[in-house]
Amino acid sequence: MLIVPIFTGCWDRRELNELGISMAMGIDKAGDEYRVSIQVVQPGAVAQKTGGGIESTPVSLFESKGVTIFEALRRMTNTSPRKIYSAHLRFVVFGEEMAREGIGDTLDLLSRDNEFRKDFYLLVAKGTTAASLLSILTPLEKIPANKIYRSIDMSEKSWAPTTAVTLDDFIEDMASKGKQPVLGVIEVLGDGQQGNSPKSVQRVRPSVQIRTAGLAAFRDDKLIGWLNEEESIGYNFILNKIKSMVDHVACPAGGNVALETTHSKAEIKGRVAEGRARLKIKLNVEQNVGEVQCRLDLTQPDSLDELERLSQKSLEELVYRTLEKVQTEYKADIFGFGSAIHRSAPKSWRTVMNDWEENFEHAQVDVDATVRIKRNGTITNPITEEKGET
Template structure:
């Protein structure tokens, strides 16, 4: 009897702590934002939210409405602008499913750190969304472009960034946690992928844009935005961006072209890459050594005279590939030194290798970085030449 009473009391006490979904949110009361853009508007922020129309996305045939809509408001803070959107939107903007955050180029030049505080502080927001910079335009314009294949433009931007990073390389997918880590690090500056509108912005905003075979307005990732502290100071081009991803050990795969002796190119597909960066101090001066190990396959041959069955041919291709990788890295370093910002984390490497030197010189690292000697060693190995041996092009000429 006593045992039954004790169990009953334990049951009731447990119920006090199991209160259920006391702070639940009904889907019918929320406007789910999948994309957000922040621009500068005078001394205020212009915030744009790309919100999903659930009825249109779920409908099989569709009602003819756009799958997303955008809401905009200005405010002295990002939160104020979001709250003011309730005067336009029928529901509260809910950003827990945010996929993309787009920073306007003008805001990036002025400094973006302040607008990131809300995003890192709000308990409703996850931090697994990607952050990019609108190149040559405003963030609001990026979020208004309708995209083919993917109904929701923010999902297209998310998937395209991941795919491009894995297969092409001049792009990097940076989350909020990674960005804040770079902004607060003493030996590394931040860098974000740029996104631009290719074609007509006006046509890209119309539903007709996704009804045409060749869309008149598209979103395209282009270059990497380079920051000094939290301010945009310049852009890396395609070649320099490939060098950046290699130097920061973020290169998963890409295509590189090496020249043939008698004209034409050999397309080399990089399938794996590993980068090791070490910093040291010699005679009171810092130095960085970079070792890159690259594995690749022969993907395309434009020169018929090339005999891929010979070991010497493969060795020559590996040597040319090593030079190509090294050239990309050196081009990226030159641009970063010109802009005066260490986006590669060489300062962190020096900190690890020579902590005493770093403690004395970390305040002047931006100046020291400009004259920093960087030794790059590339070791390339070609693993496969494809399903055929020598190219048939020589026979075609005959």
């Protein structure tokens, strides 16, 4: 009997030297077509040591146009010697003009093609095109896509002026009748034309930088406006997305105290009464004293009580300012108040859901914050006060 061995293997294996590893994708509008930009890693340049010889850029930018995103990516083979491989994509960024026109149609390929993992972020480039932003080199991180990705992660965890939004997050909010989506924002500081040269990052103060810049508010798939740093923090408090952040309150006798939020929990309850949507936001926040720049005796319970009261007031005012801007200017429920009413009172939700945009604008929202200060740090009184007592 002849036994024929059956060998299995990686039939779809791709050699690394045949692929162009894509770290970021940019999408802009070019008339009736899309302009797609891909930031591809140059492995040799990334591993290159500084010194003699000509220093290469760590990434290359390939661009192509097409009526569809898929077509533009395939047409990119006209200029790229390697197949673009997108399994390691860090983010997709939309130019501002593209985002205002609507990004819904561009999401189909990103969802449909199994080469794209679904953990990459979606971003908006404020005041510029995606192609221009992706051409800028960055300090510290040789690969700009990694710099932007890690800046978003670090900022979200430590400062809270932005939030990481994945493809699935955006599609879920866009499809919901009770919540509108947001995306993180990045912008260019300085002359972007100078940012694509290695010389731009060979300075103590780089001439061009990329930074996170709050959040972009959407209605369905269209950009309608921006939330600045303060408003984005307010948004994150409401949406229960605060991991850590630092704020300050003014001391009664002058000076300031910096407070670090170490824990925050938000609860939203909604109902409809007398034909009007009514929401209650309850915030429970824990903070530590991070810095004291006034005469304040932290050993006294009254001092801590006063700090907590001031912090509660500051937090409530922050949230109210955020609510006022979104309700009056954008009239888009990026907070998910409609979903909160649907969860709490599904029958009442049916009476307002068809005109929810108008109902959201006139919704009554009450905010109740409770702040507890847990730790004062390793010293009790300010340095200046201790010096005066010696």
